[in-house]
Amino acid sequence: MAITDQRRSRIPVPFAVEIPDRIPKERFYDPGFFQQEVDLLWSRTWQMACRLEEIPQPDDFTEYQILDQSIIVVRTEDGGARALQNACRHRGVRVVEGSGTCENGFVCPFHGWCYAADGTNTFVSKARTFSEHNLHSGDLDLTPVRCEVWGGCAWINLDDGAPPLRECIEPFATTLDAWKMESLRSEWWYSFRLPVNWKLAEEAFLEQYHVIETHPQLVIPGRFPPRDPTTFDPRTFVESELHYLHTMSDGMAGMVHANDVAIAEGLRDLELPADPVLAMATWQRRLNDAVVEWHRGRGCDIPDLNELEEVRKRR
Amino acid sequence: MEIWSLTRFPEGSQGEKPVPPEPWAHDDPRVPPIPTQDFSNLPRQQRGLHAKSYEYLRLSEGIEGGVANFERTVDGFLAGLPYEQLLPALRQINLNPLERPVVDLGF
Numbered sequence: 001m002a003i004t005d006q007r008r009s010r011i012p013v014p015f016a017v018e019i020p021d022r023i024p025k026e027r028f029y030d031p032g033f034f035q036q037e038v039d040l041l042w043s044r045t046w047q048m049a050c051r052l053e054e055i056p057q058p059d060d061f062t063e064y065q066i067l068d069q070s071i072i073v074v075r076t077e078d079g080g081a082r083a084l085q086n087a088c089r090h091r092g093v094r095v096v097e098g099s100g101t102c103e104n105g106f107v108c109p110f111h112g113w114c115y116a117a118d119g120t121n122t123f124v125s126k127a128r129t130f131s132e133h134n135l136h137s138g139d140l141d142l143t144p145v146r147c148e149v150w151g152g153c154a155w156i157n158l159d160d161g162a163p164p165l166r167e168c169i170e171p172f173a174t175t176l177d178a179w180k181m182e183s184l185r186s187e188w189w190y191s192f193r194l195p196v197n198w199k200l201a202e203e204a205f206l207e208q209y210h211v212i213e214t215h216p217q218l219v220i221p222g223r224f225p226p227r228d229p230t231t232f233d234p235r236t237f238v239e240s241e242l243h244y245l246h247t248m249s250d251g252m253a254g255m256v257h258a259n260d261v262a263i264a265e266g267l268r269d270l271e272l273p274a275d276p277v278l279a280m281a282t283w284q285r286r287l288n289d290a291v292v293e294w295h296r297g298r299g300c301d302i303p304d305l306n307e308l309e310e311v312r313k314r315r
Numbered sequence: 316m317e318i319w320s321l322t323r324f325p326e327g328s329q330g331e332k333p334v335p336p337e338p339w340a341h342d343d344p345r346v347p348p349i350p351t352q353d354f355s356n357l358p359r360q361q362r363g364l365h366a367k368s369y370e371y372l373r374l375s376e377g378i379e380g381g382v383a384n385f386e387r388t389v390d391g392f393l394a395g396l397p398y399e400q401l402l403p404a405l406r407q408i409n410l411n412p413l414e415r416p417v418v419d420l421g422f
Contacts, residue, residue, distance in 0.1 A: 012394060013390050013393040013394050016393075016394075017387050017390055019381070020383050020384075020387060020417045021373070021375070021383050021417055022371040022372065022373065023371055023374065023378070023382070023383065024367050024370070024371050025364045025365075025369060025370060025371060025373035025384050027386070027389075028364055029361070029364065029365070036393045037389070037392075040392050040393050040395060041389060041392040041393065044392065045392070051319070051333060053329060053330065053332055053333055054332065054333055056329065056332060074331045083356070090358065093420060098335075099335075110391060114353035135365065137366050143333065145361070157334040162397075162398065163398050163402065167402060168402065168405055169405075169409055170405075170406055170409060171409060171410060172325060172409040172410070173407060175408075183323060183326075184323060185321060185322065185323070185329060185330040186319060186320070186321055186325045186330060186333045187320040187321065187322045187330065188319075188320045188333075189317065189318075189319050189320075189333045189335070189336050190317065190318045190334075190336055190339070190346075191316070191317045191335075191336040191337070191338040191339065192316045192317070192318075192338060192339050192340075192341055192343075192346065192350070192354065193338045193339070193340055193341065194341045194354060194357055194358075195341065195358050195361065196316055196357045196358060196361040197361065199385075199386070199389070200357055200361060201316050202385070203381075203382045203385065203386075204353050204356065204357060205353070206379075206381035206382050206412040206413075206415060207375075207378060207379045207381050207382060207384060207413060207414070208378075208410065208413040209375060209378050209379060210353075210356075210364070212408075214352050214356060215349060215352050217348075219347075225367065231417075234419055248349075250347075250348070250351065251347060251348045251349035252347050252348075252349045253320065253321055253347045254322075255349065257322055259322075295323055298325050299325035299326050299327075300323035300324065300325055300326065301326055302323055
């Protein structure tokens, strides 16, 4: 029995996916469904809150917002990060907006309550006018939020009972560790407002079935072994590869980095075997080596891309 | 939606401190060509879903599993399943989703 033949009715969710390859349309506009996502998904999933380059120095902070929640992410002395709920324990005012440094702590702009960089309350003005039960120490600190650092990012989770970040992002984490994700730095950052449900936006990038129709410029003949190997021309293949790399680079402001395209251009005249499969493997191996060599030559930390390819094939 | 470009800098040099971007409209001419093509479909999909006769996304079991497995994992969260049941599903969707089939998530 194929998995798509299994009907599932055990999940008590409105508009649940009962047949795995049929996704009810209401999931993308029903307000009740959205509210369930707010209550049960976003409240207990790890989320990238910021890149560490946004908060490079100890006590640098930035604000992360998800739905109606605002979280302050603070860089710590040990290179890690901590997160705090951005709400003064007095009258709920957001203590900060945007980003900055909290080397002198946080001061609520409303009545001047003060907090240290770790969220500890350090000052309540006219404290003697409050009843004792409103000044219990511990109740006055900014509330901590789960925060972990991986891959050059700070991540938060609003559920204190969630498993550690790494358990929730495997095997992605292991794969990206091999690429030395932590040594990458931000080059650019774009933000777009899409008038669609968040899942539709995400799902446009979860398959490549759409490429032929949506991105016809990426379908470049000559990049794959021809049916009759005697018709293979290595020069035409290299031209097709270079054309593809340029199109990917121009198409997404560097989905293939301009440096890598330039390195590939340097291999334009590479001697290749007449056999198409061998020629394509040789091209890829030589290009990987050239990219690694170029990066290491200027002092960048980069893994051996051909070794990564071997590991990928063995999986 | 946000997109980051990360790259390698010589060790010791950090690149510039990133500044939060102003969000662009999905059809802003500054959006690069490939995402412009993706974004042009999305509002049409959001509107098209409402058609009276249309009931569900009719996915390819063989190559659109990335979408199906993700949606079913969302259901696991909405059902309030414990993490020991969610983690195996997360391990299925934290893979390169392209060309993935529909898989058994264990719930």
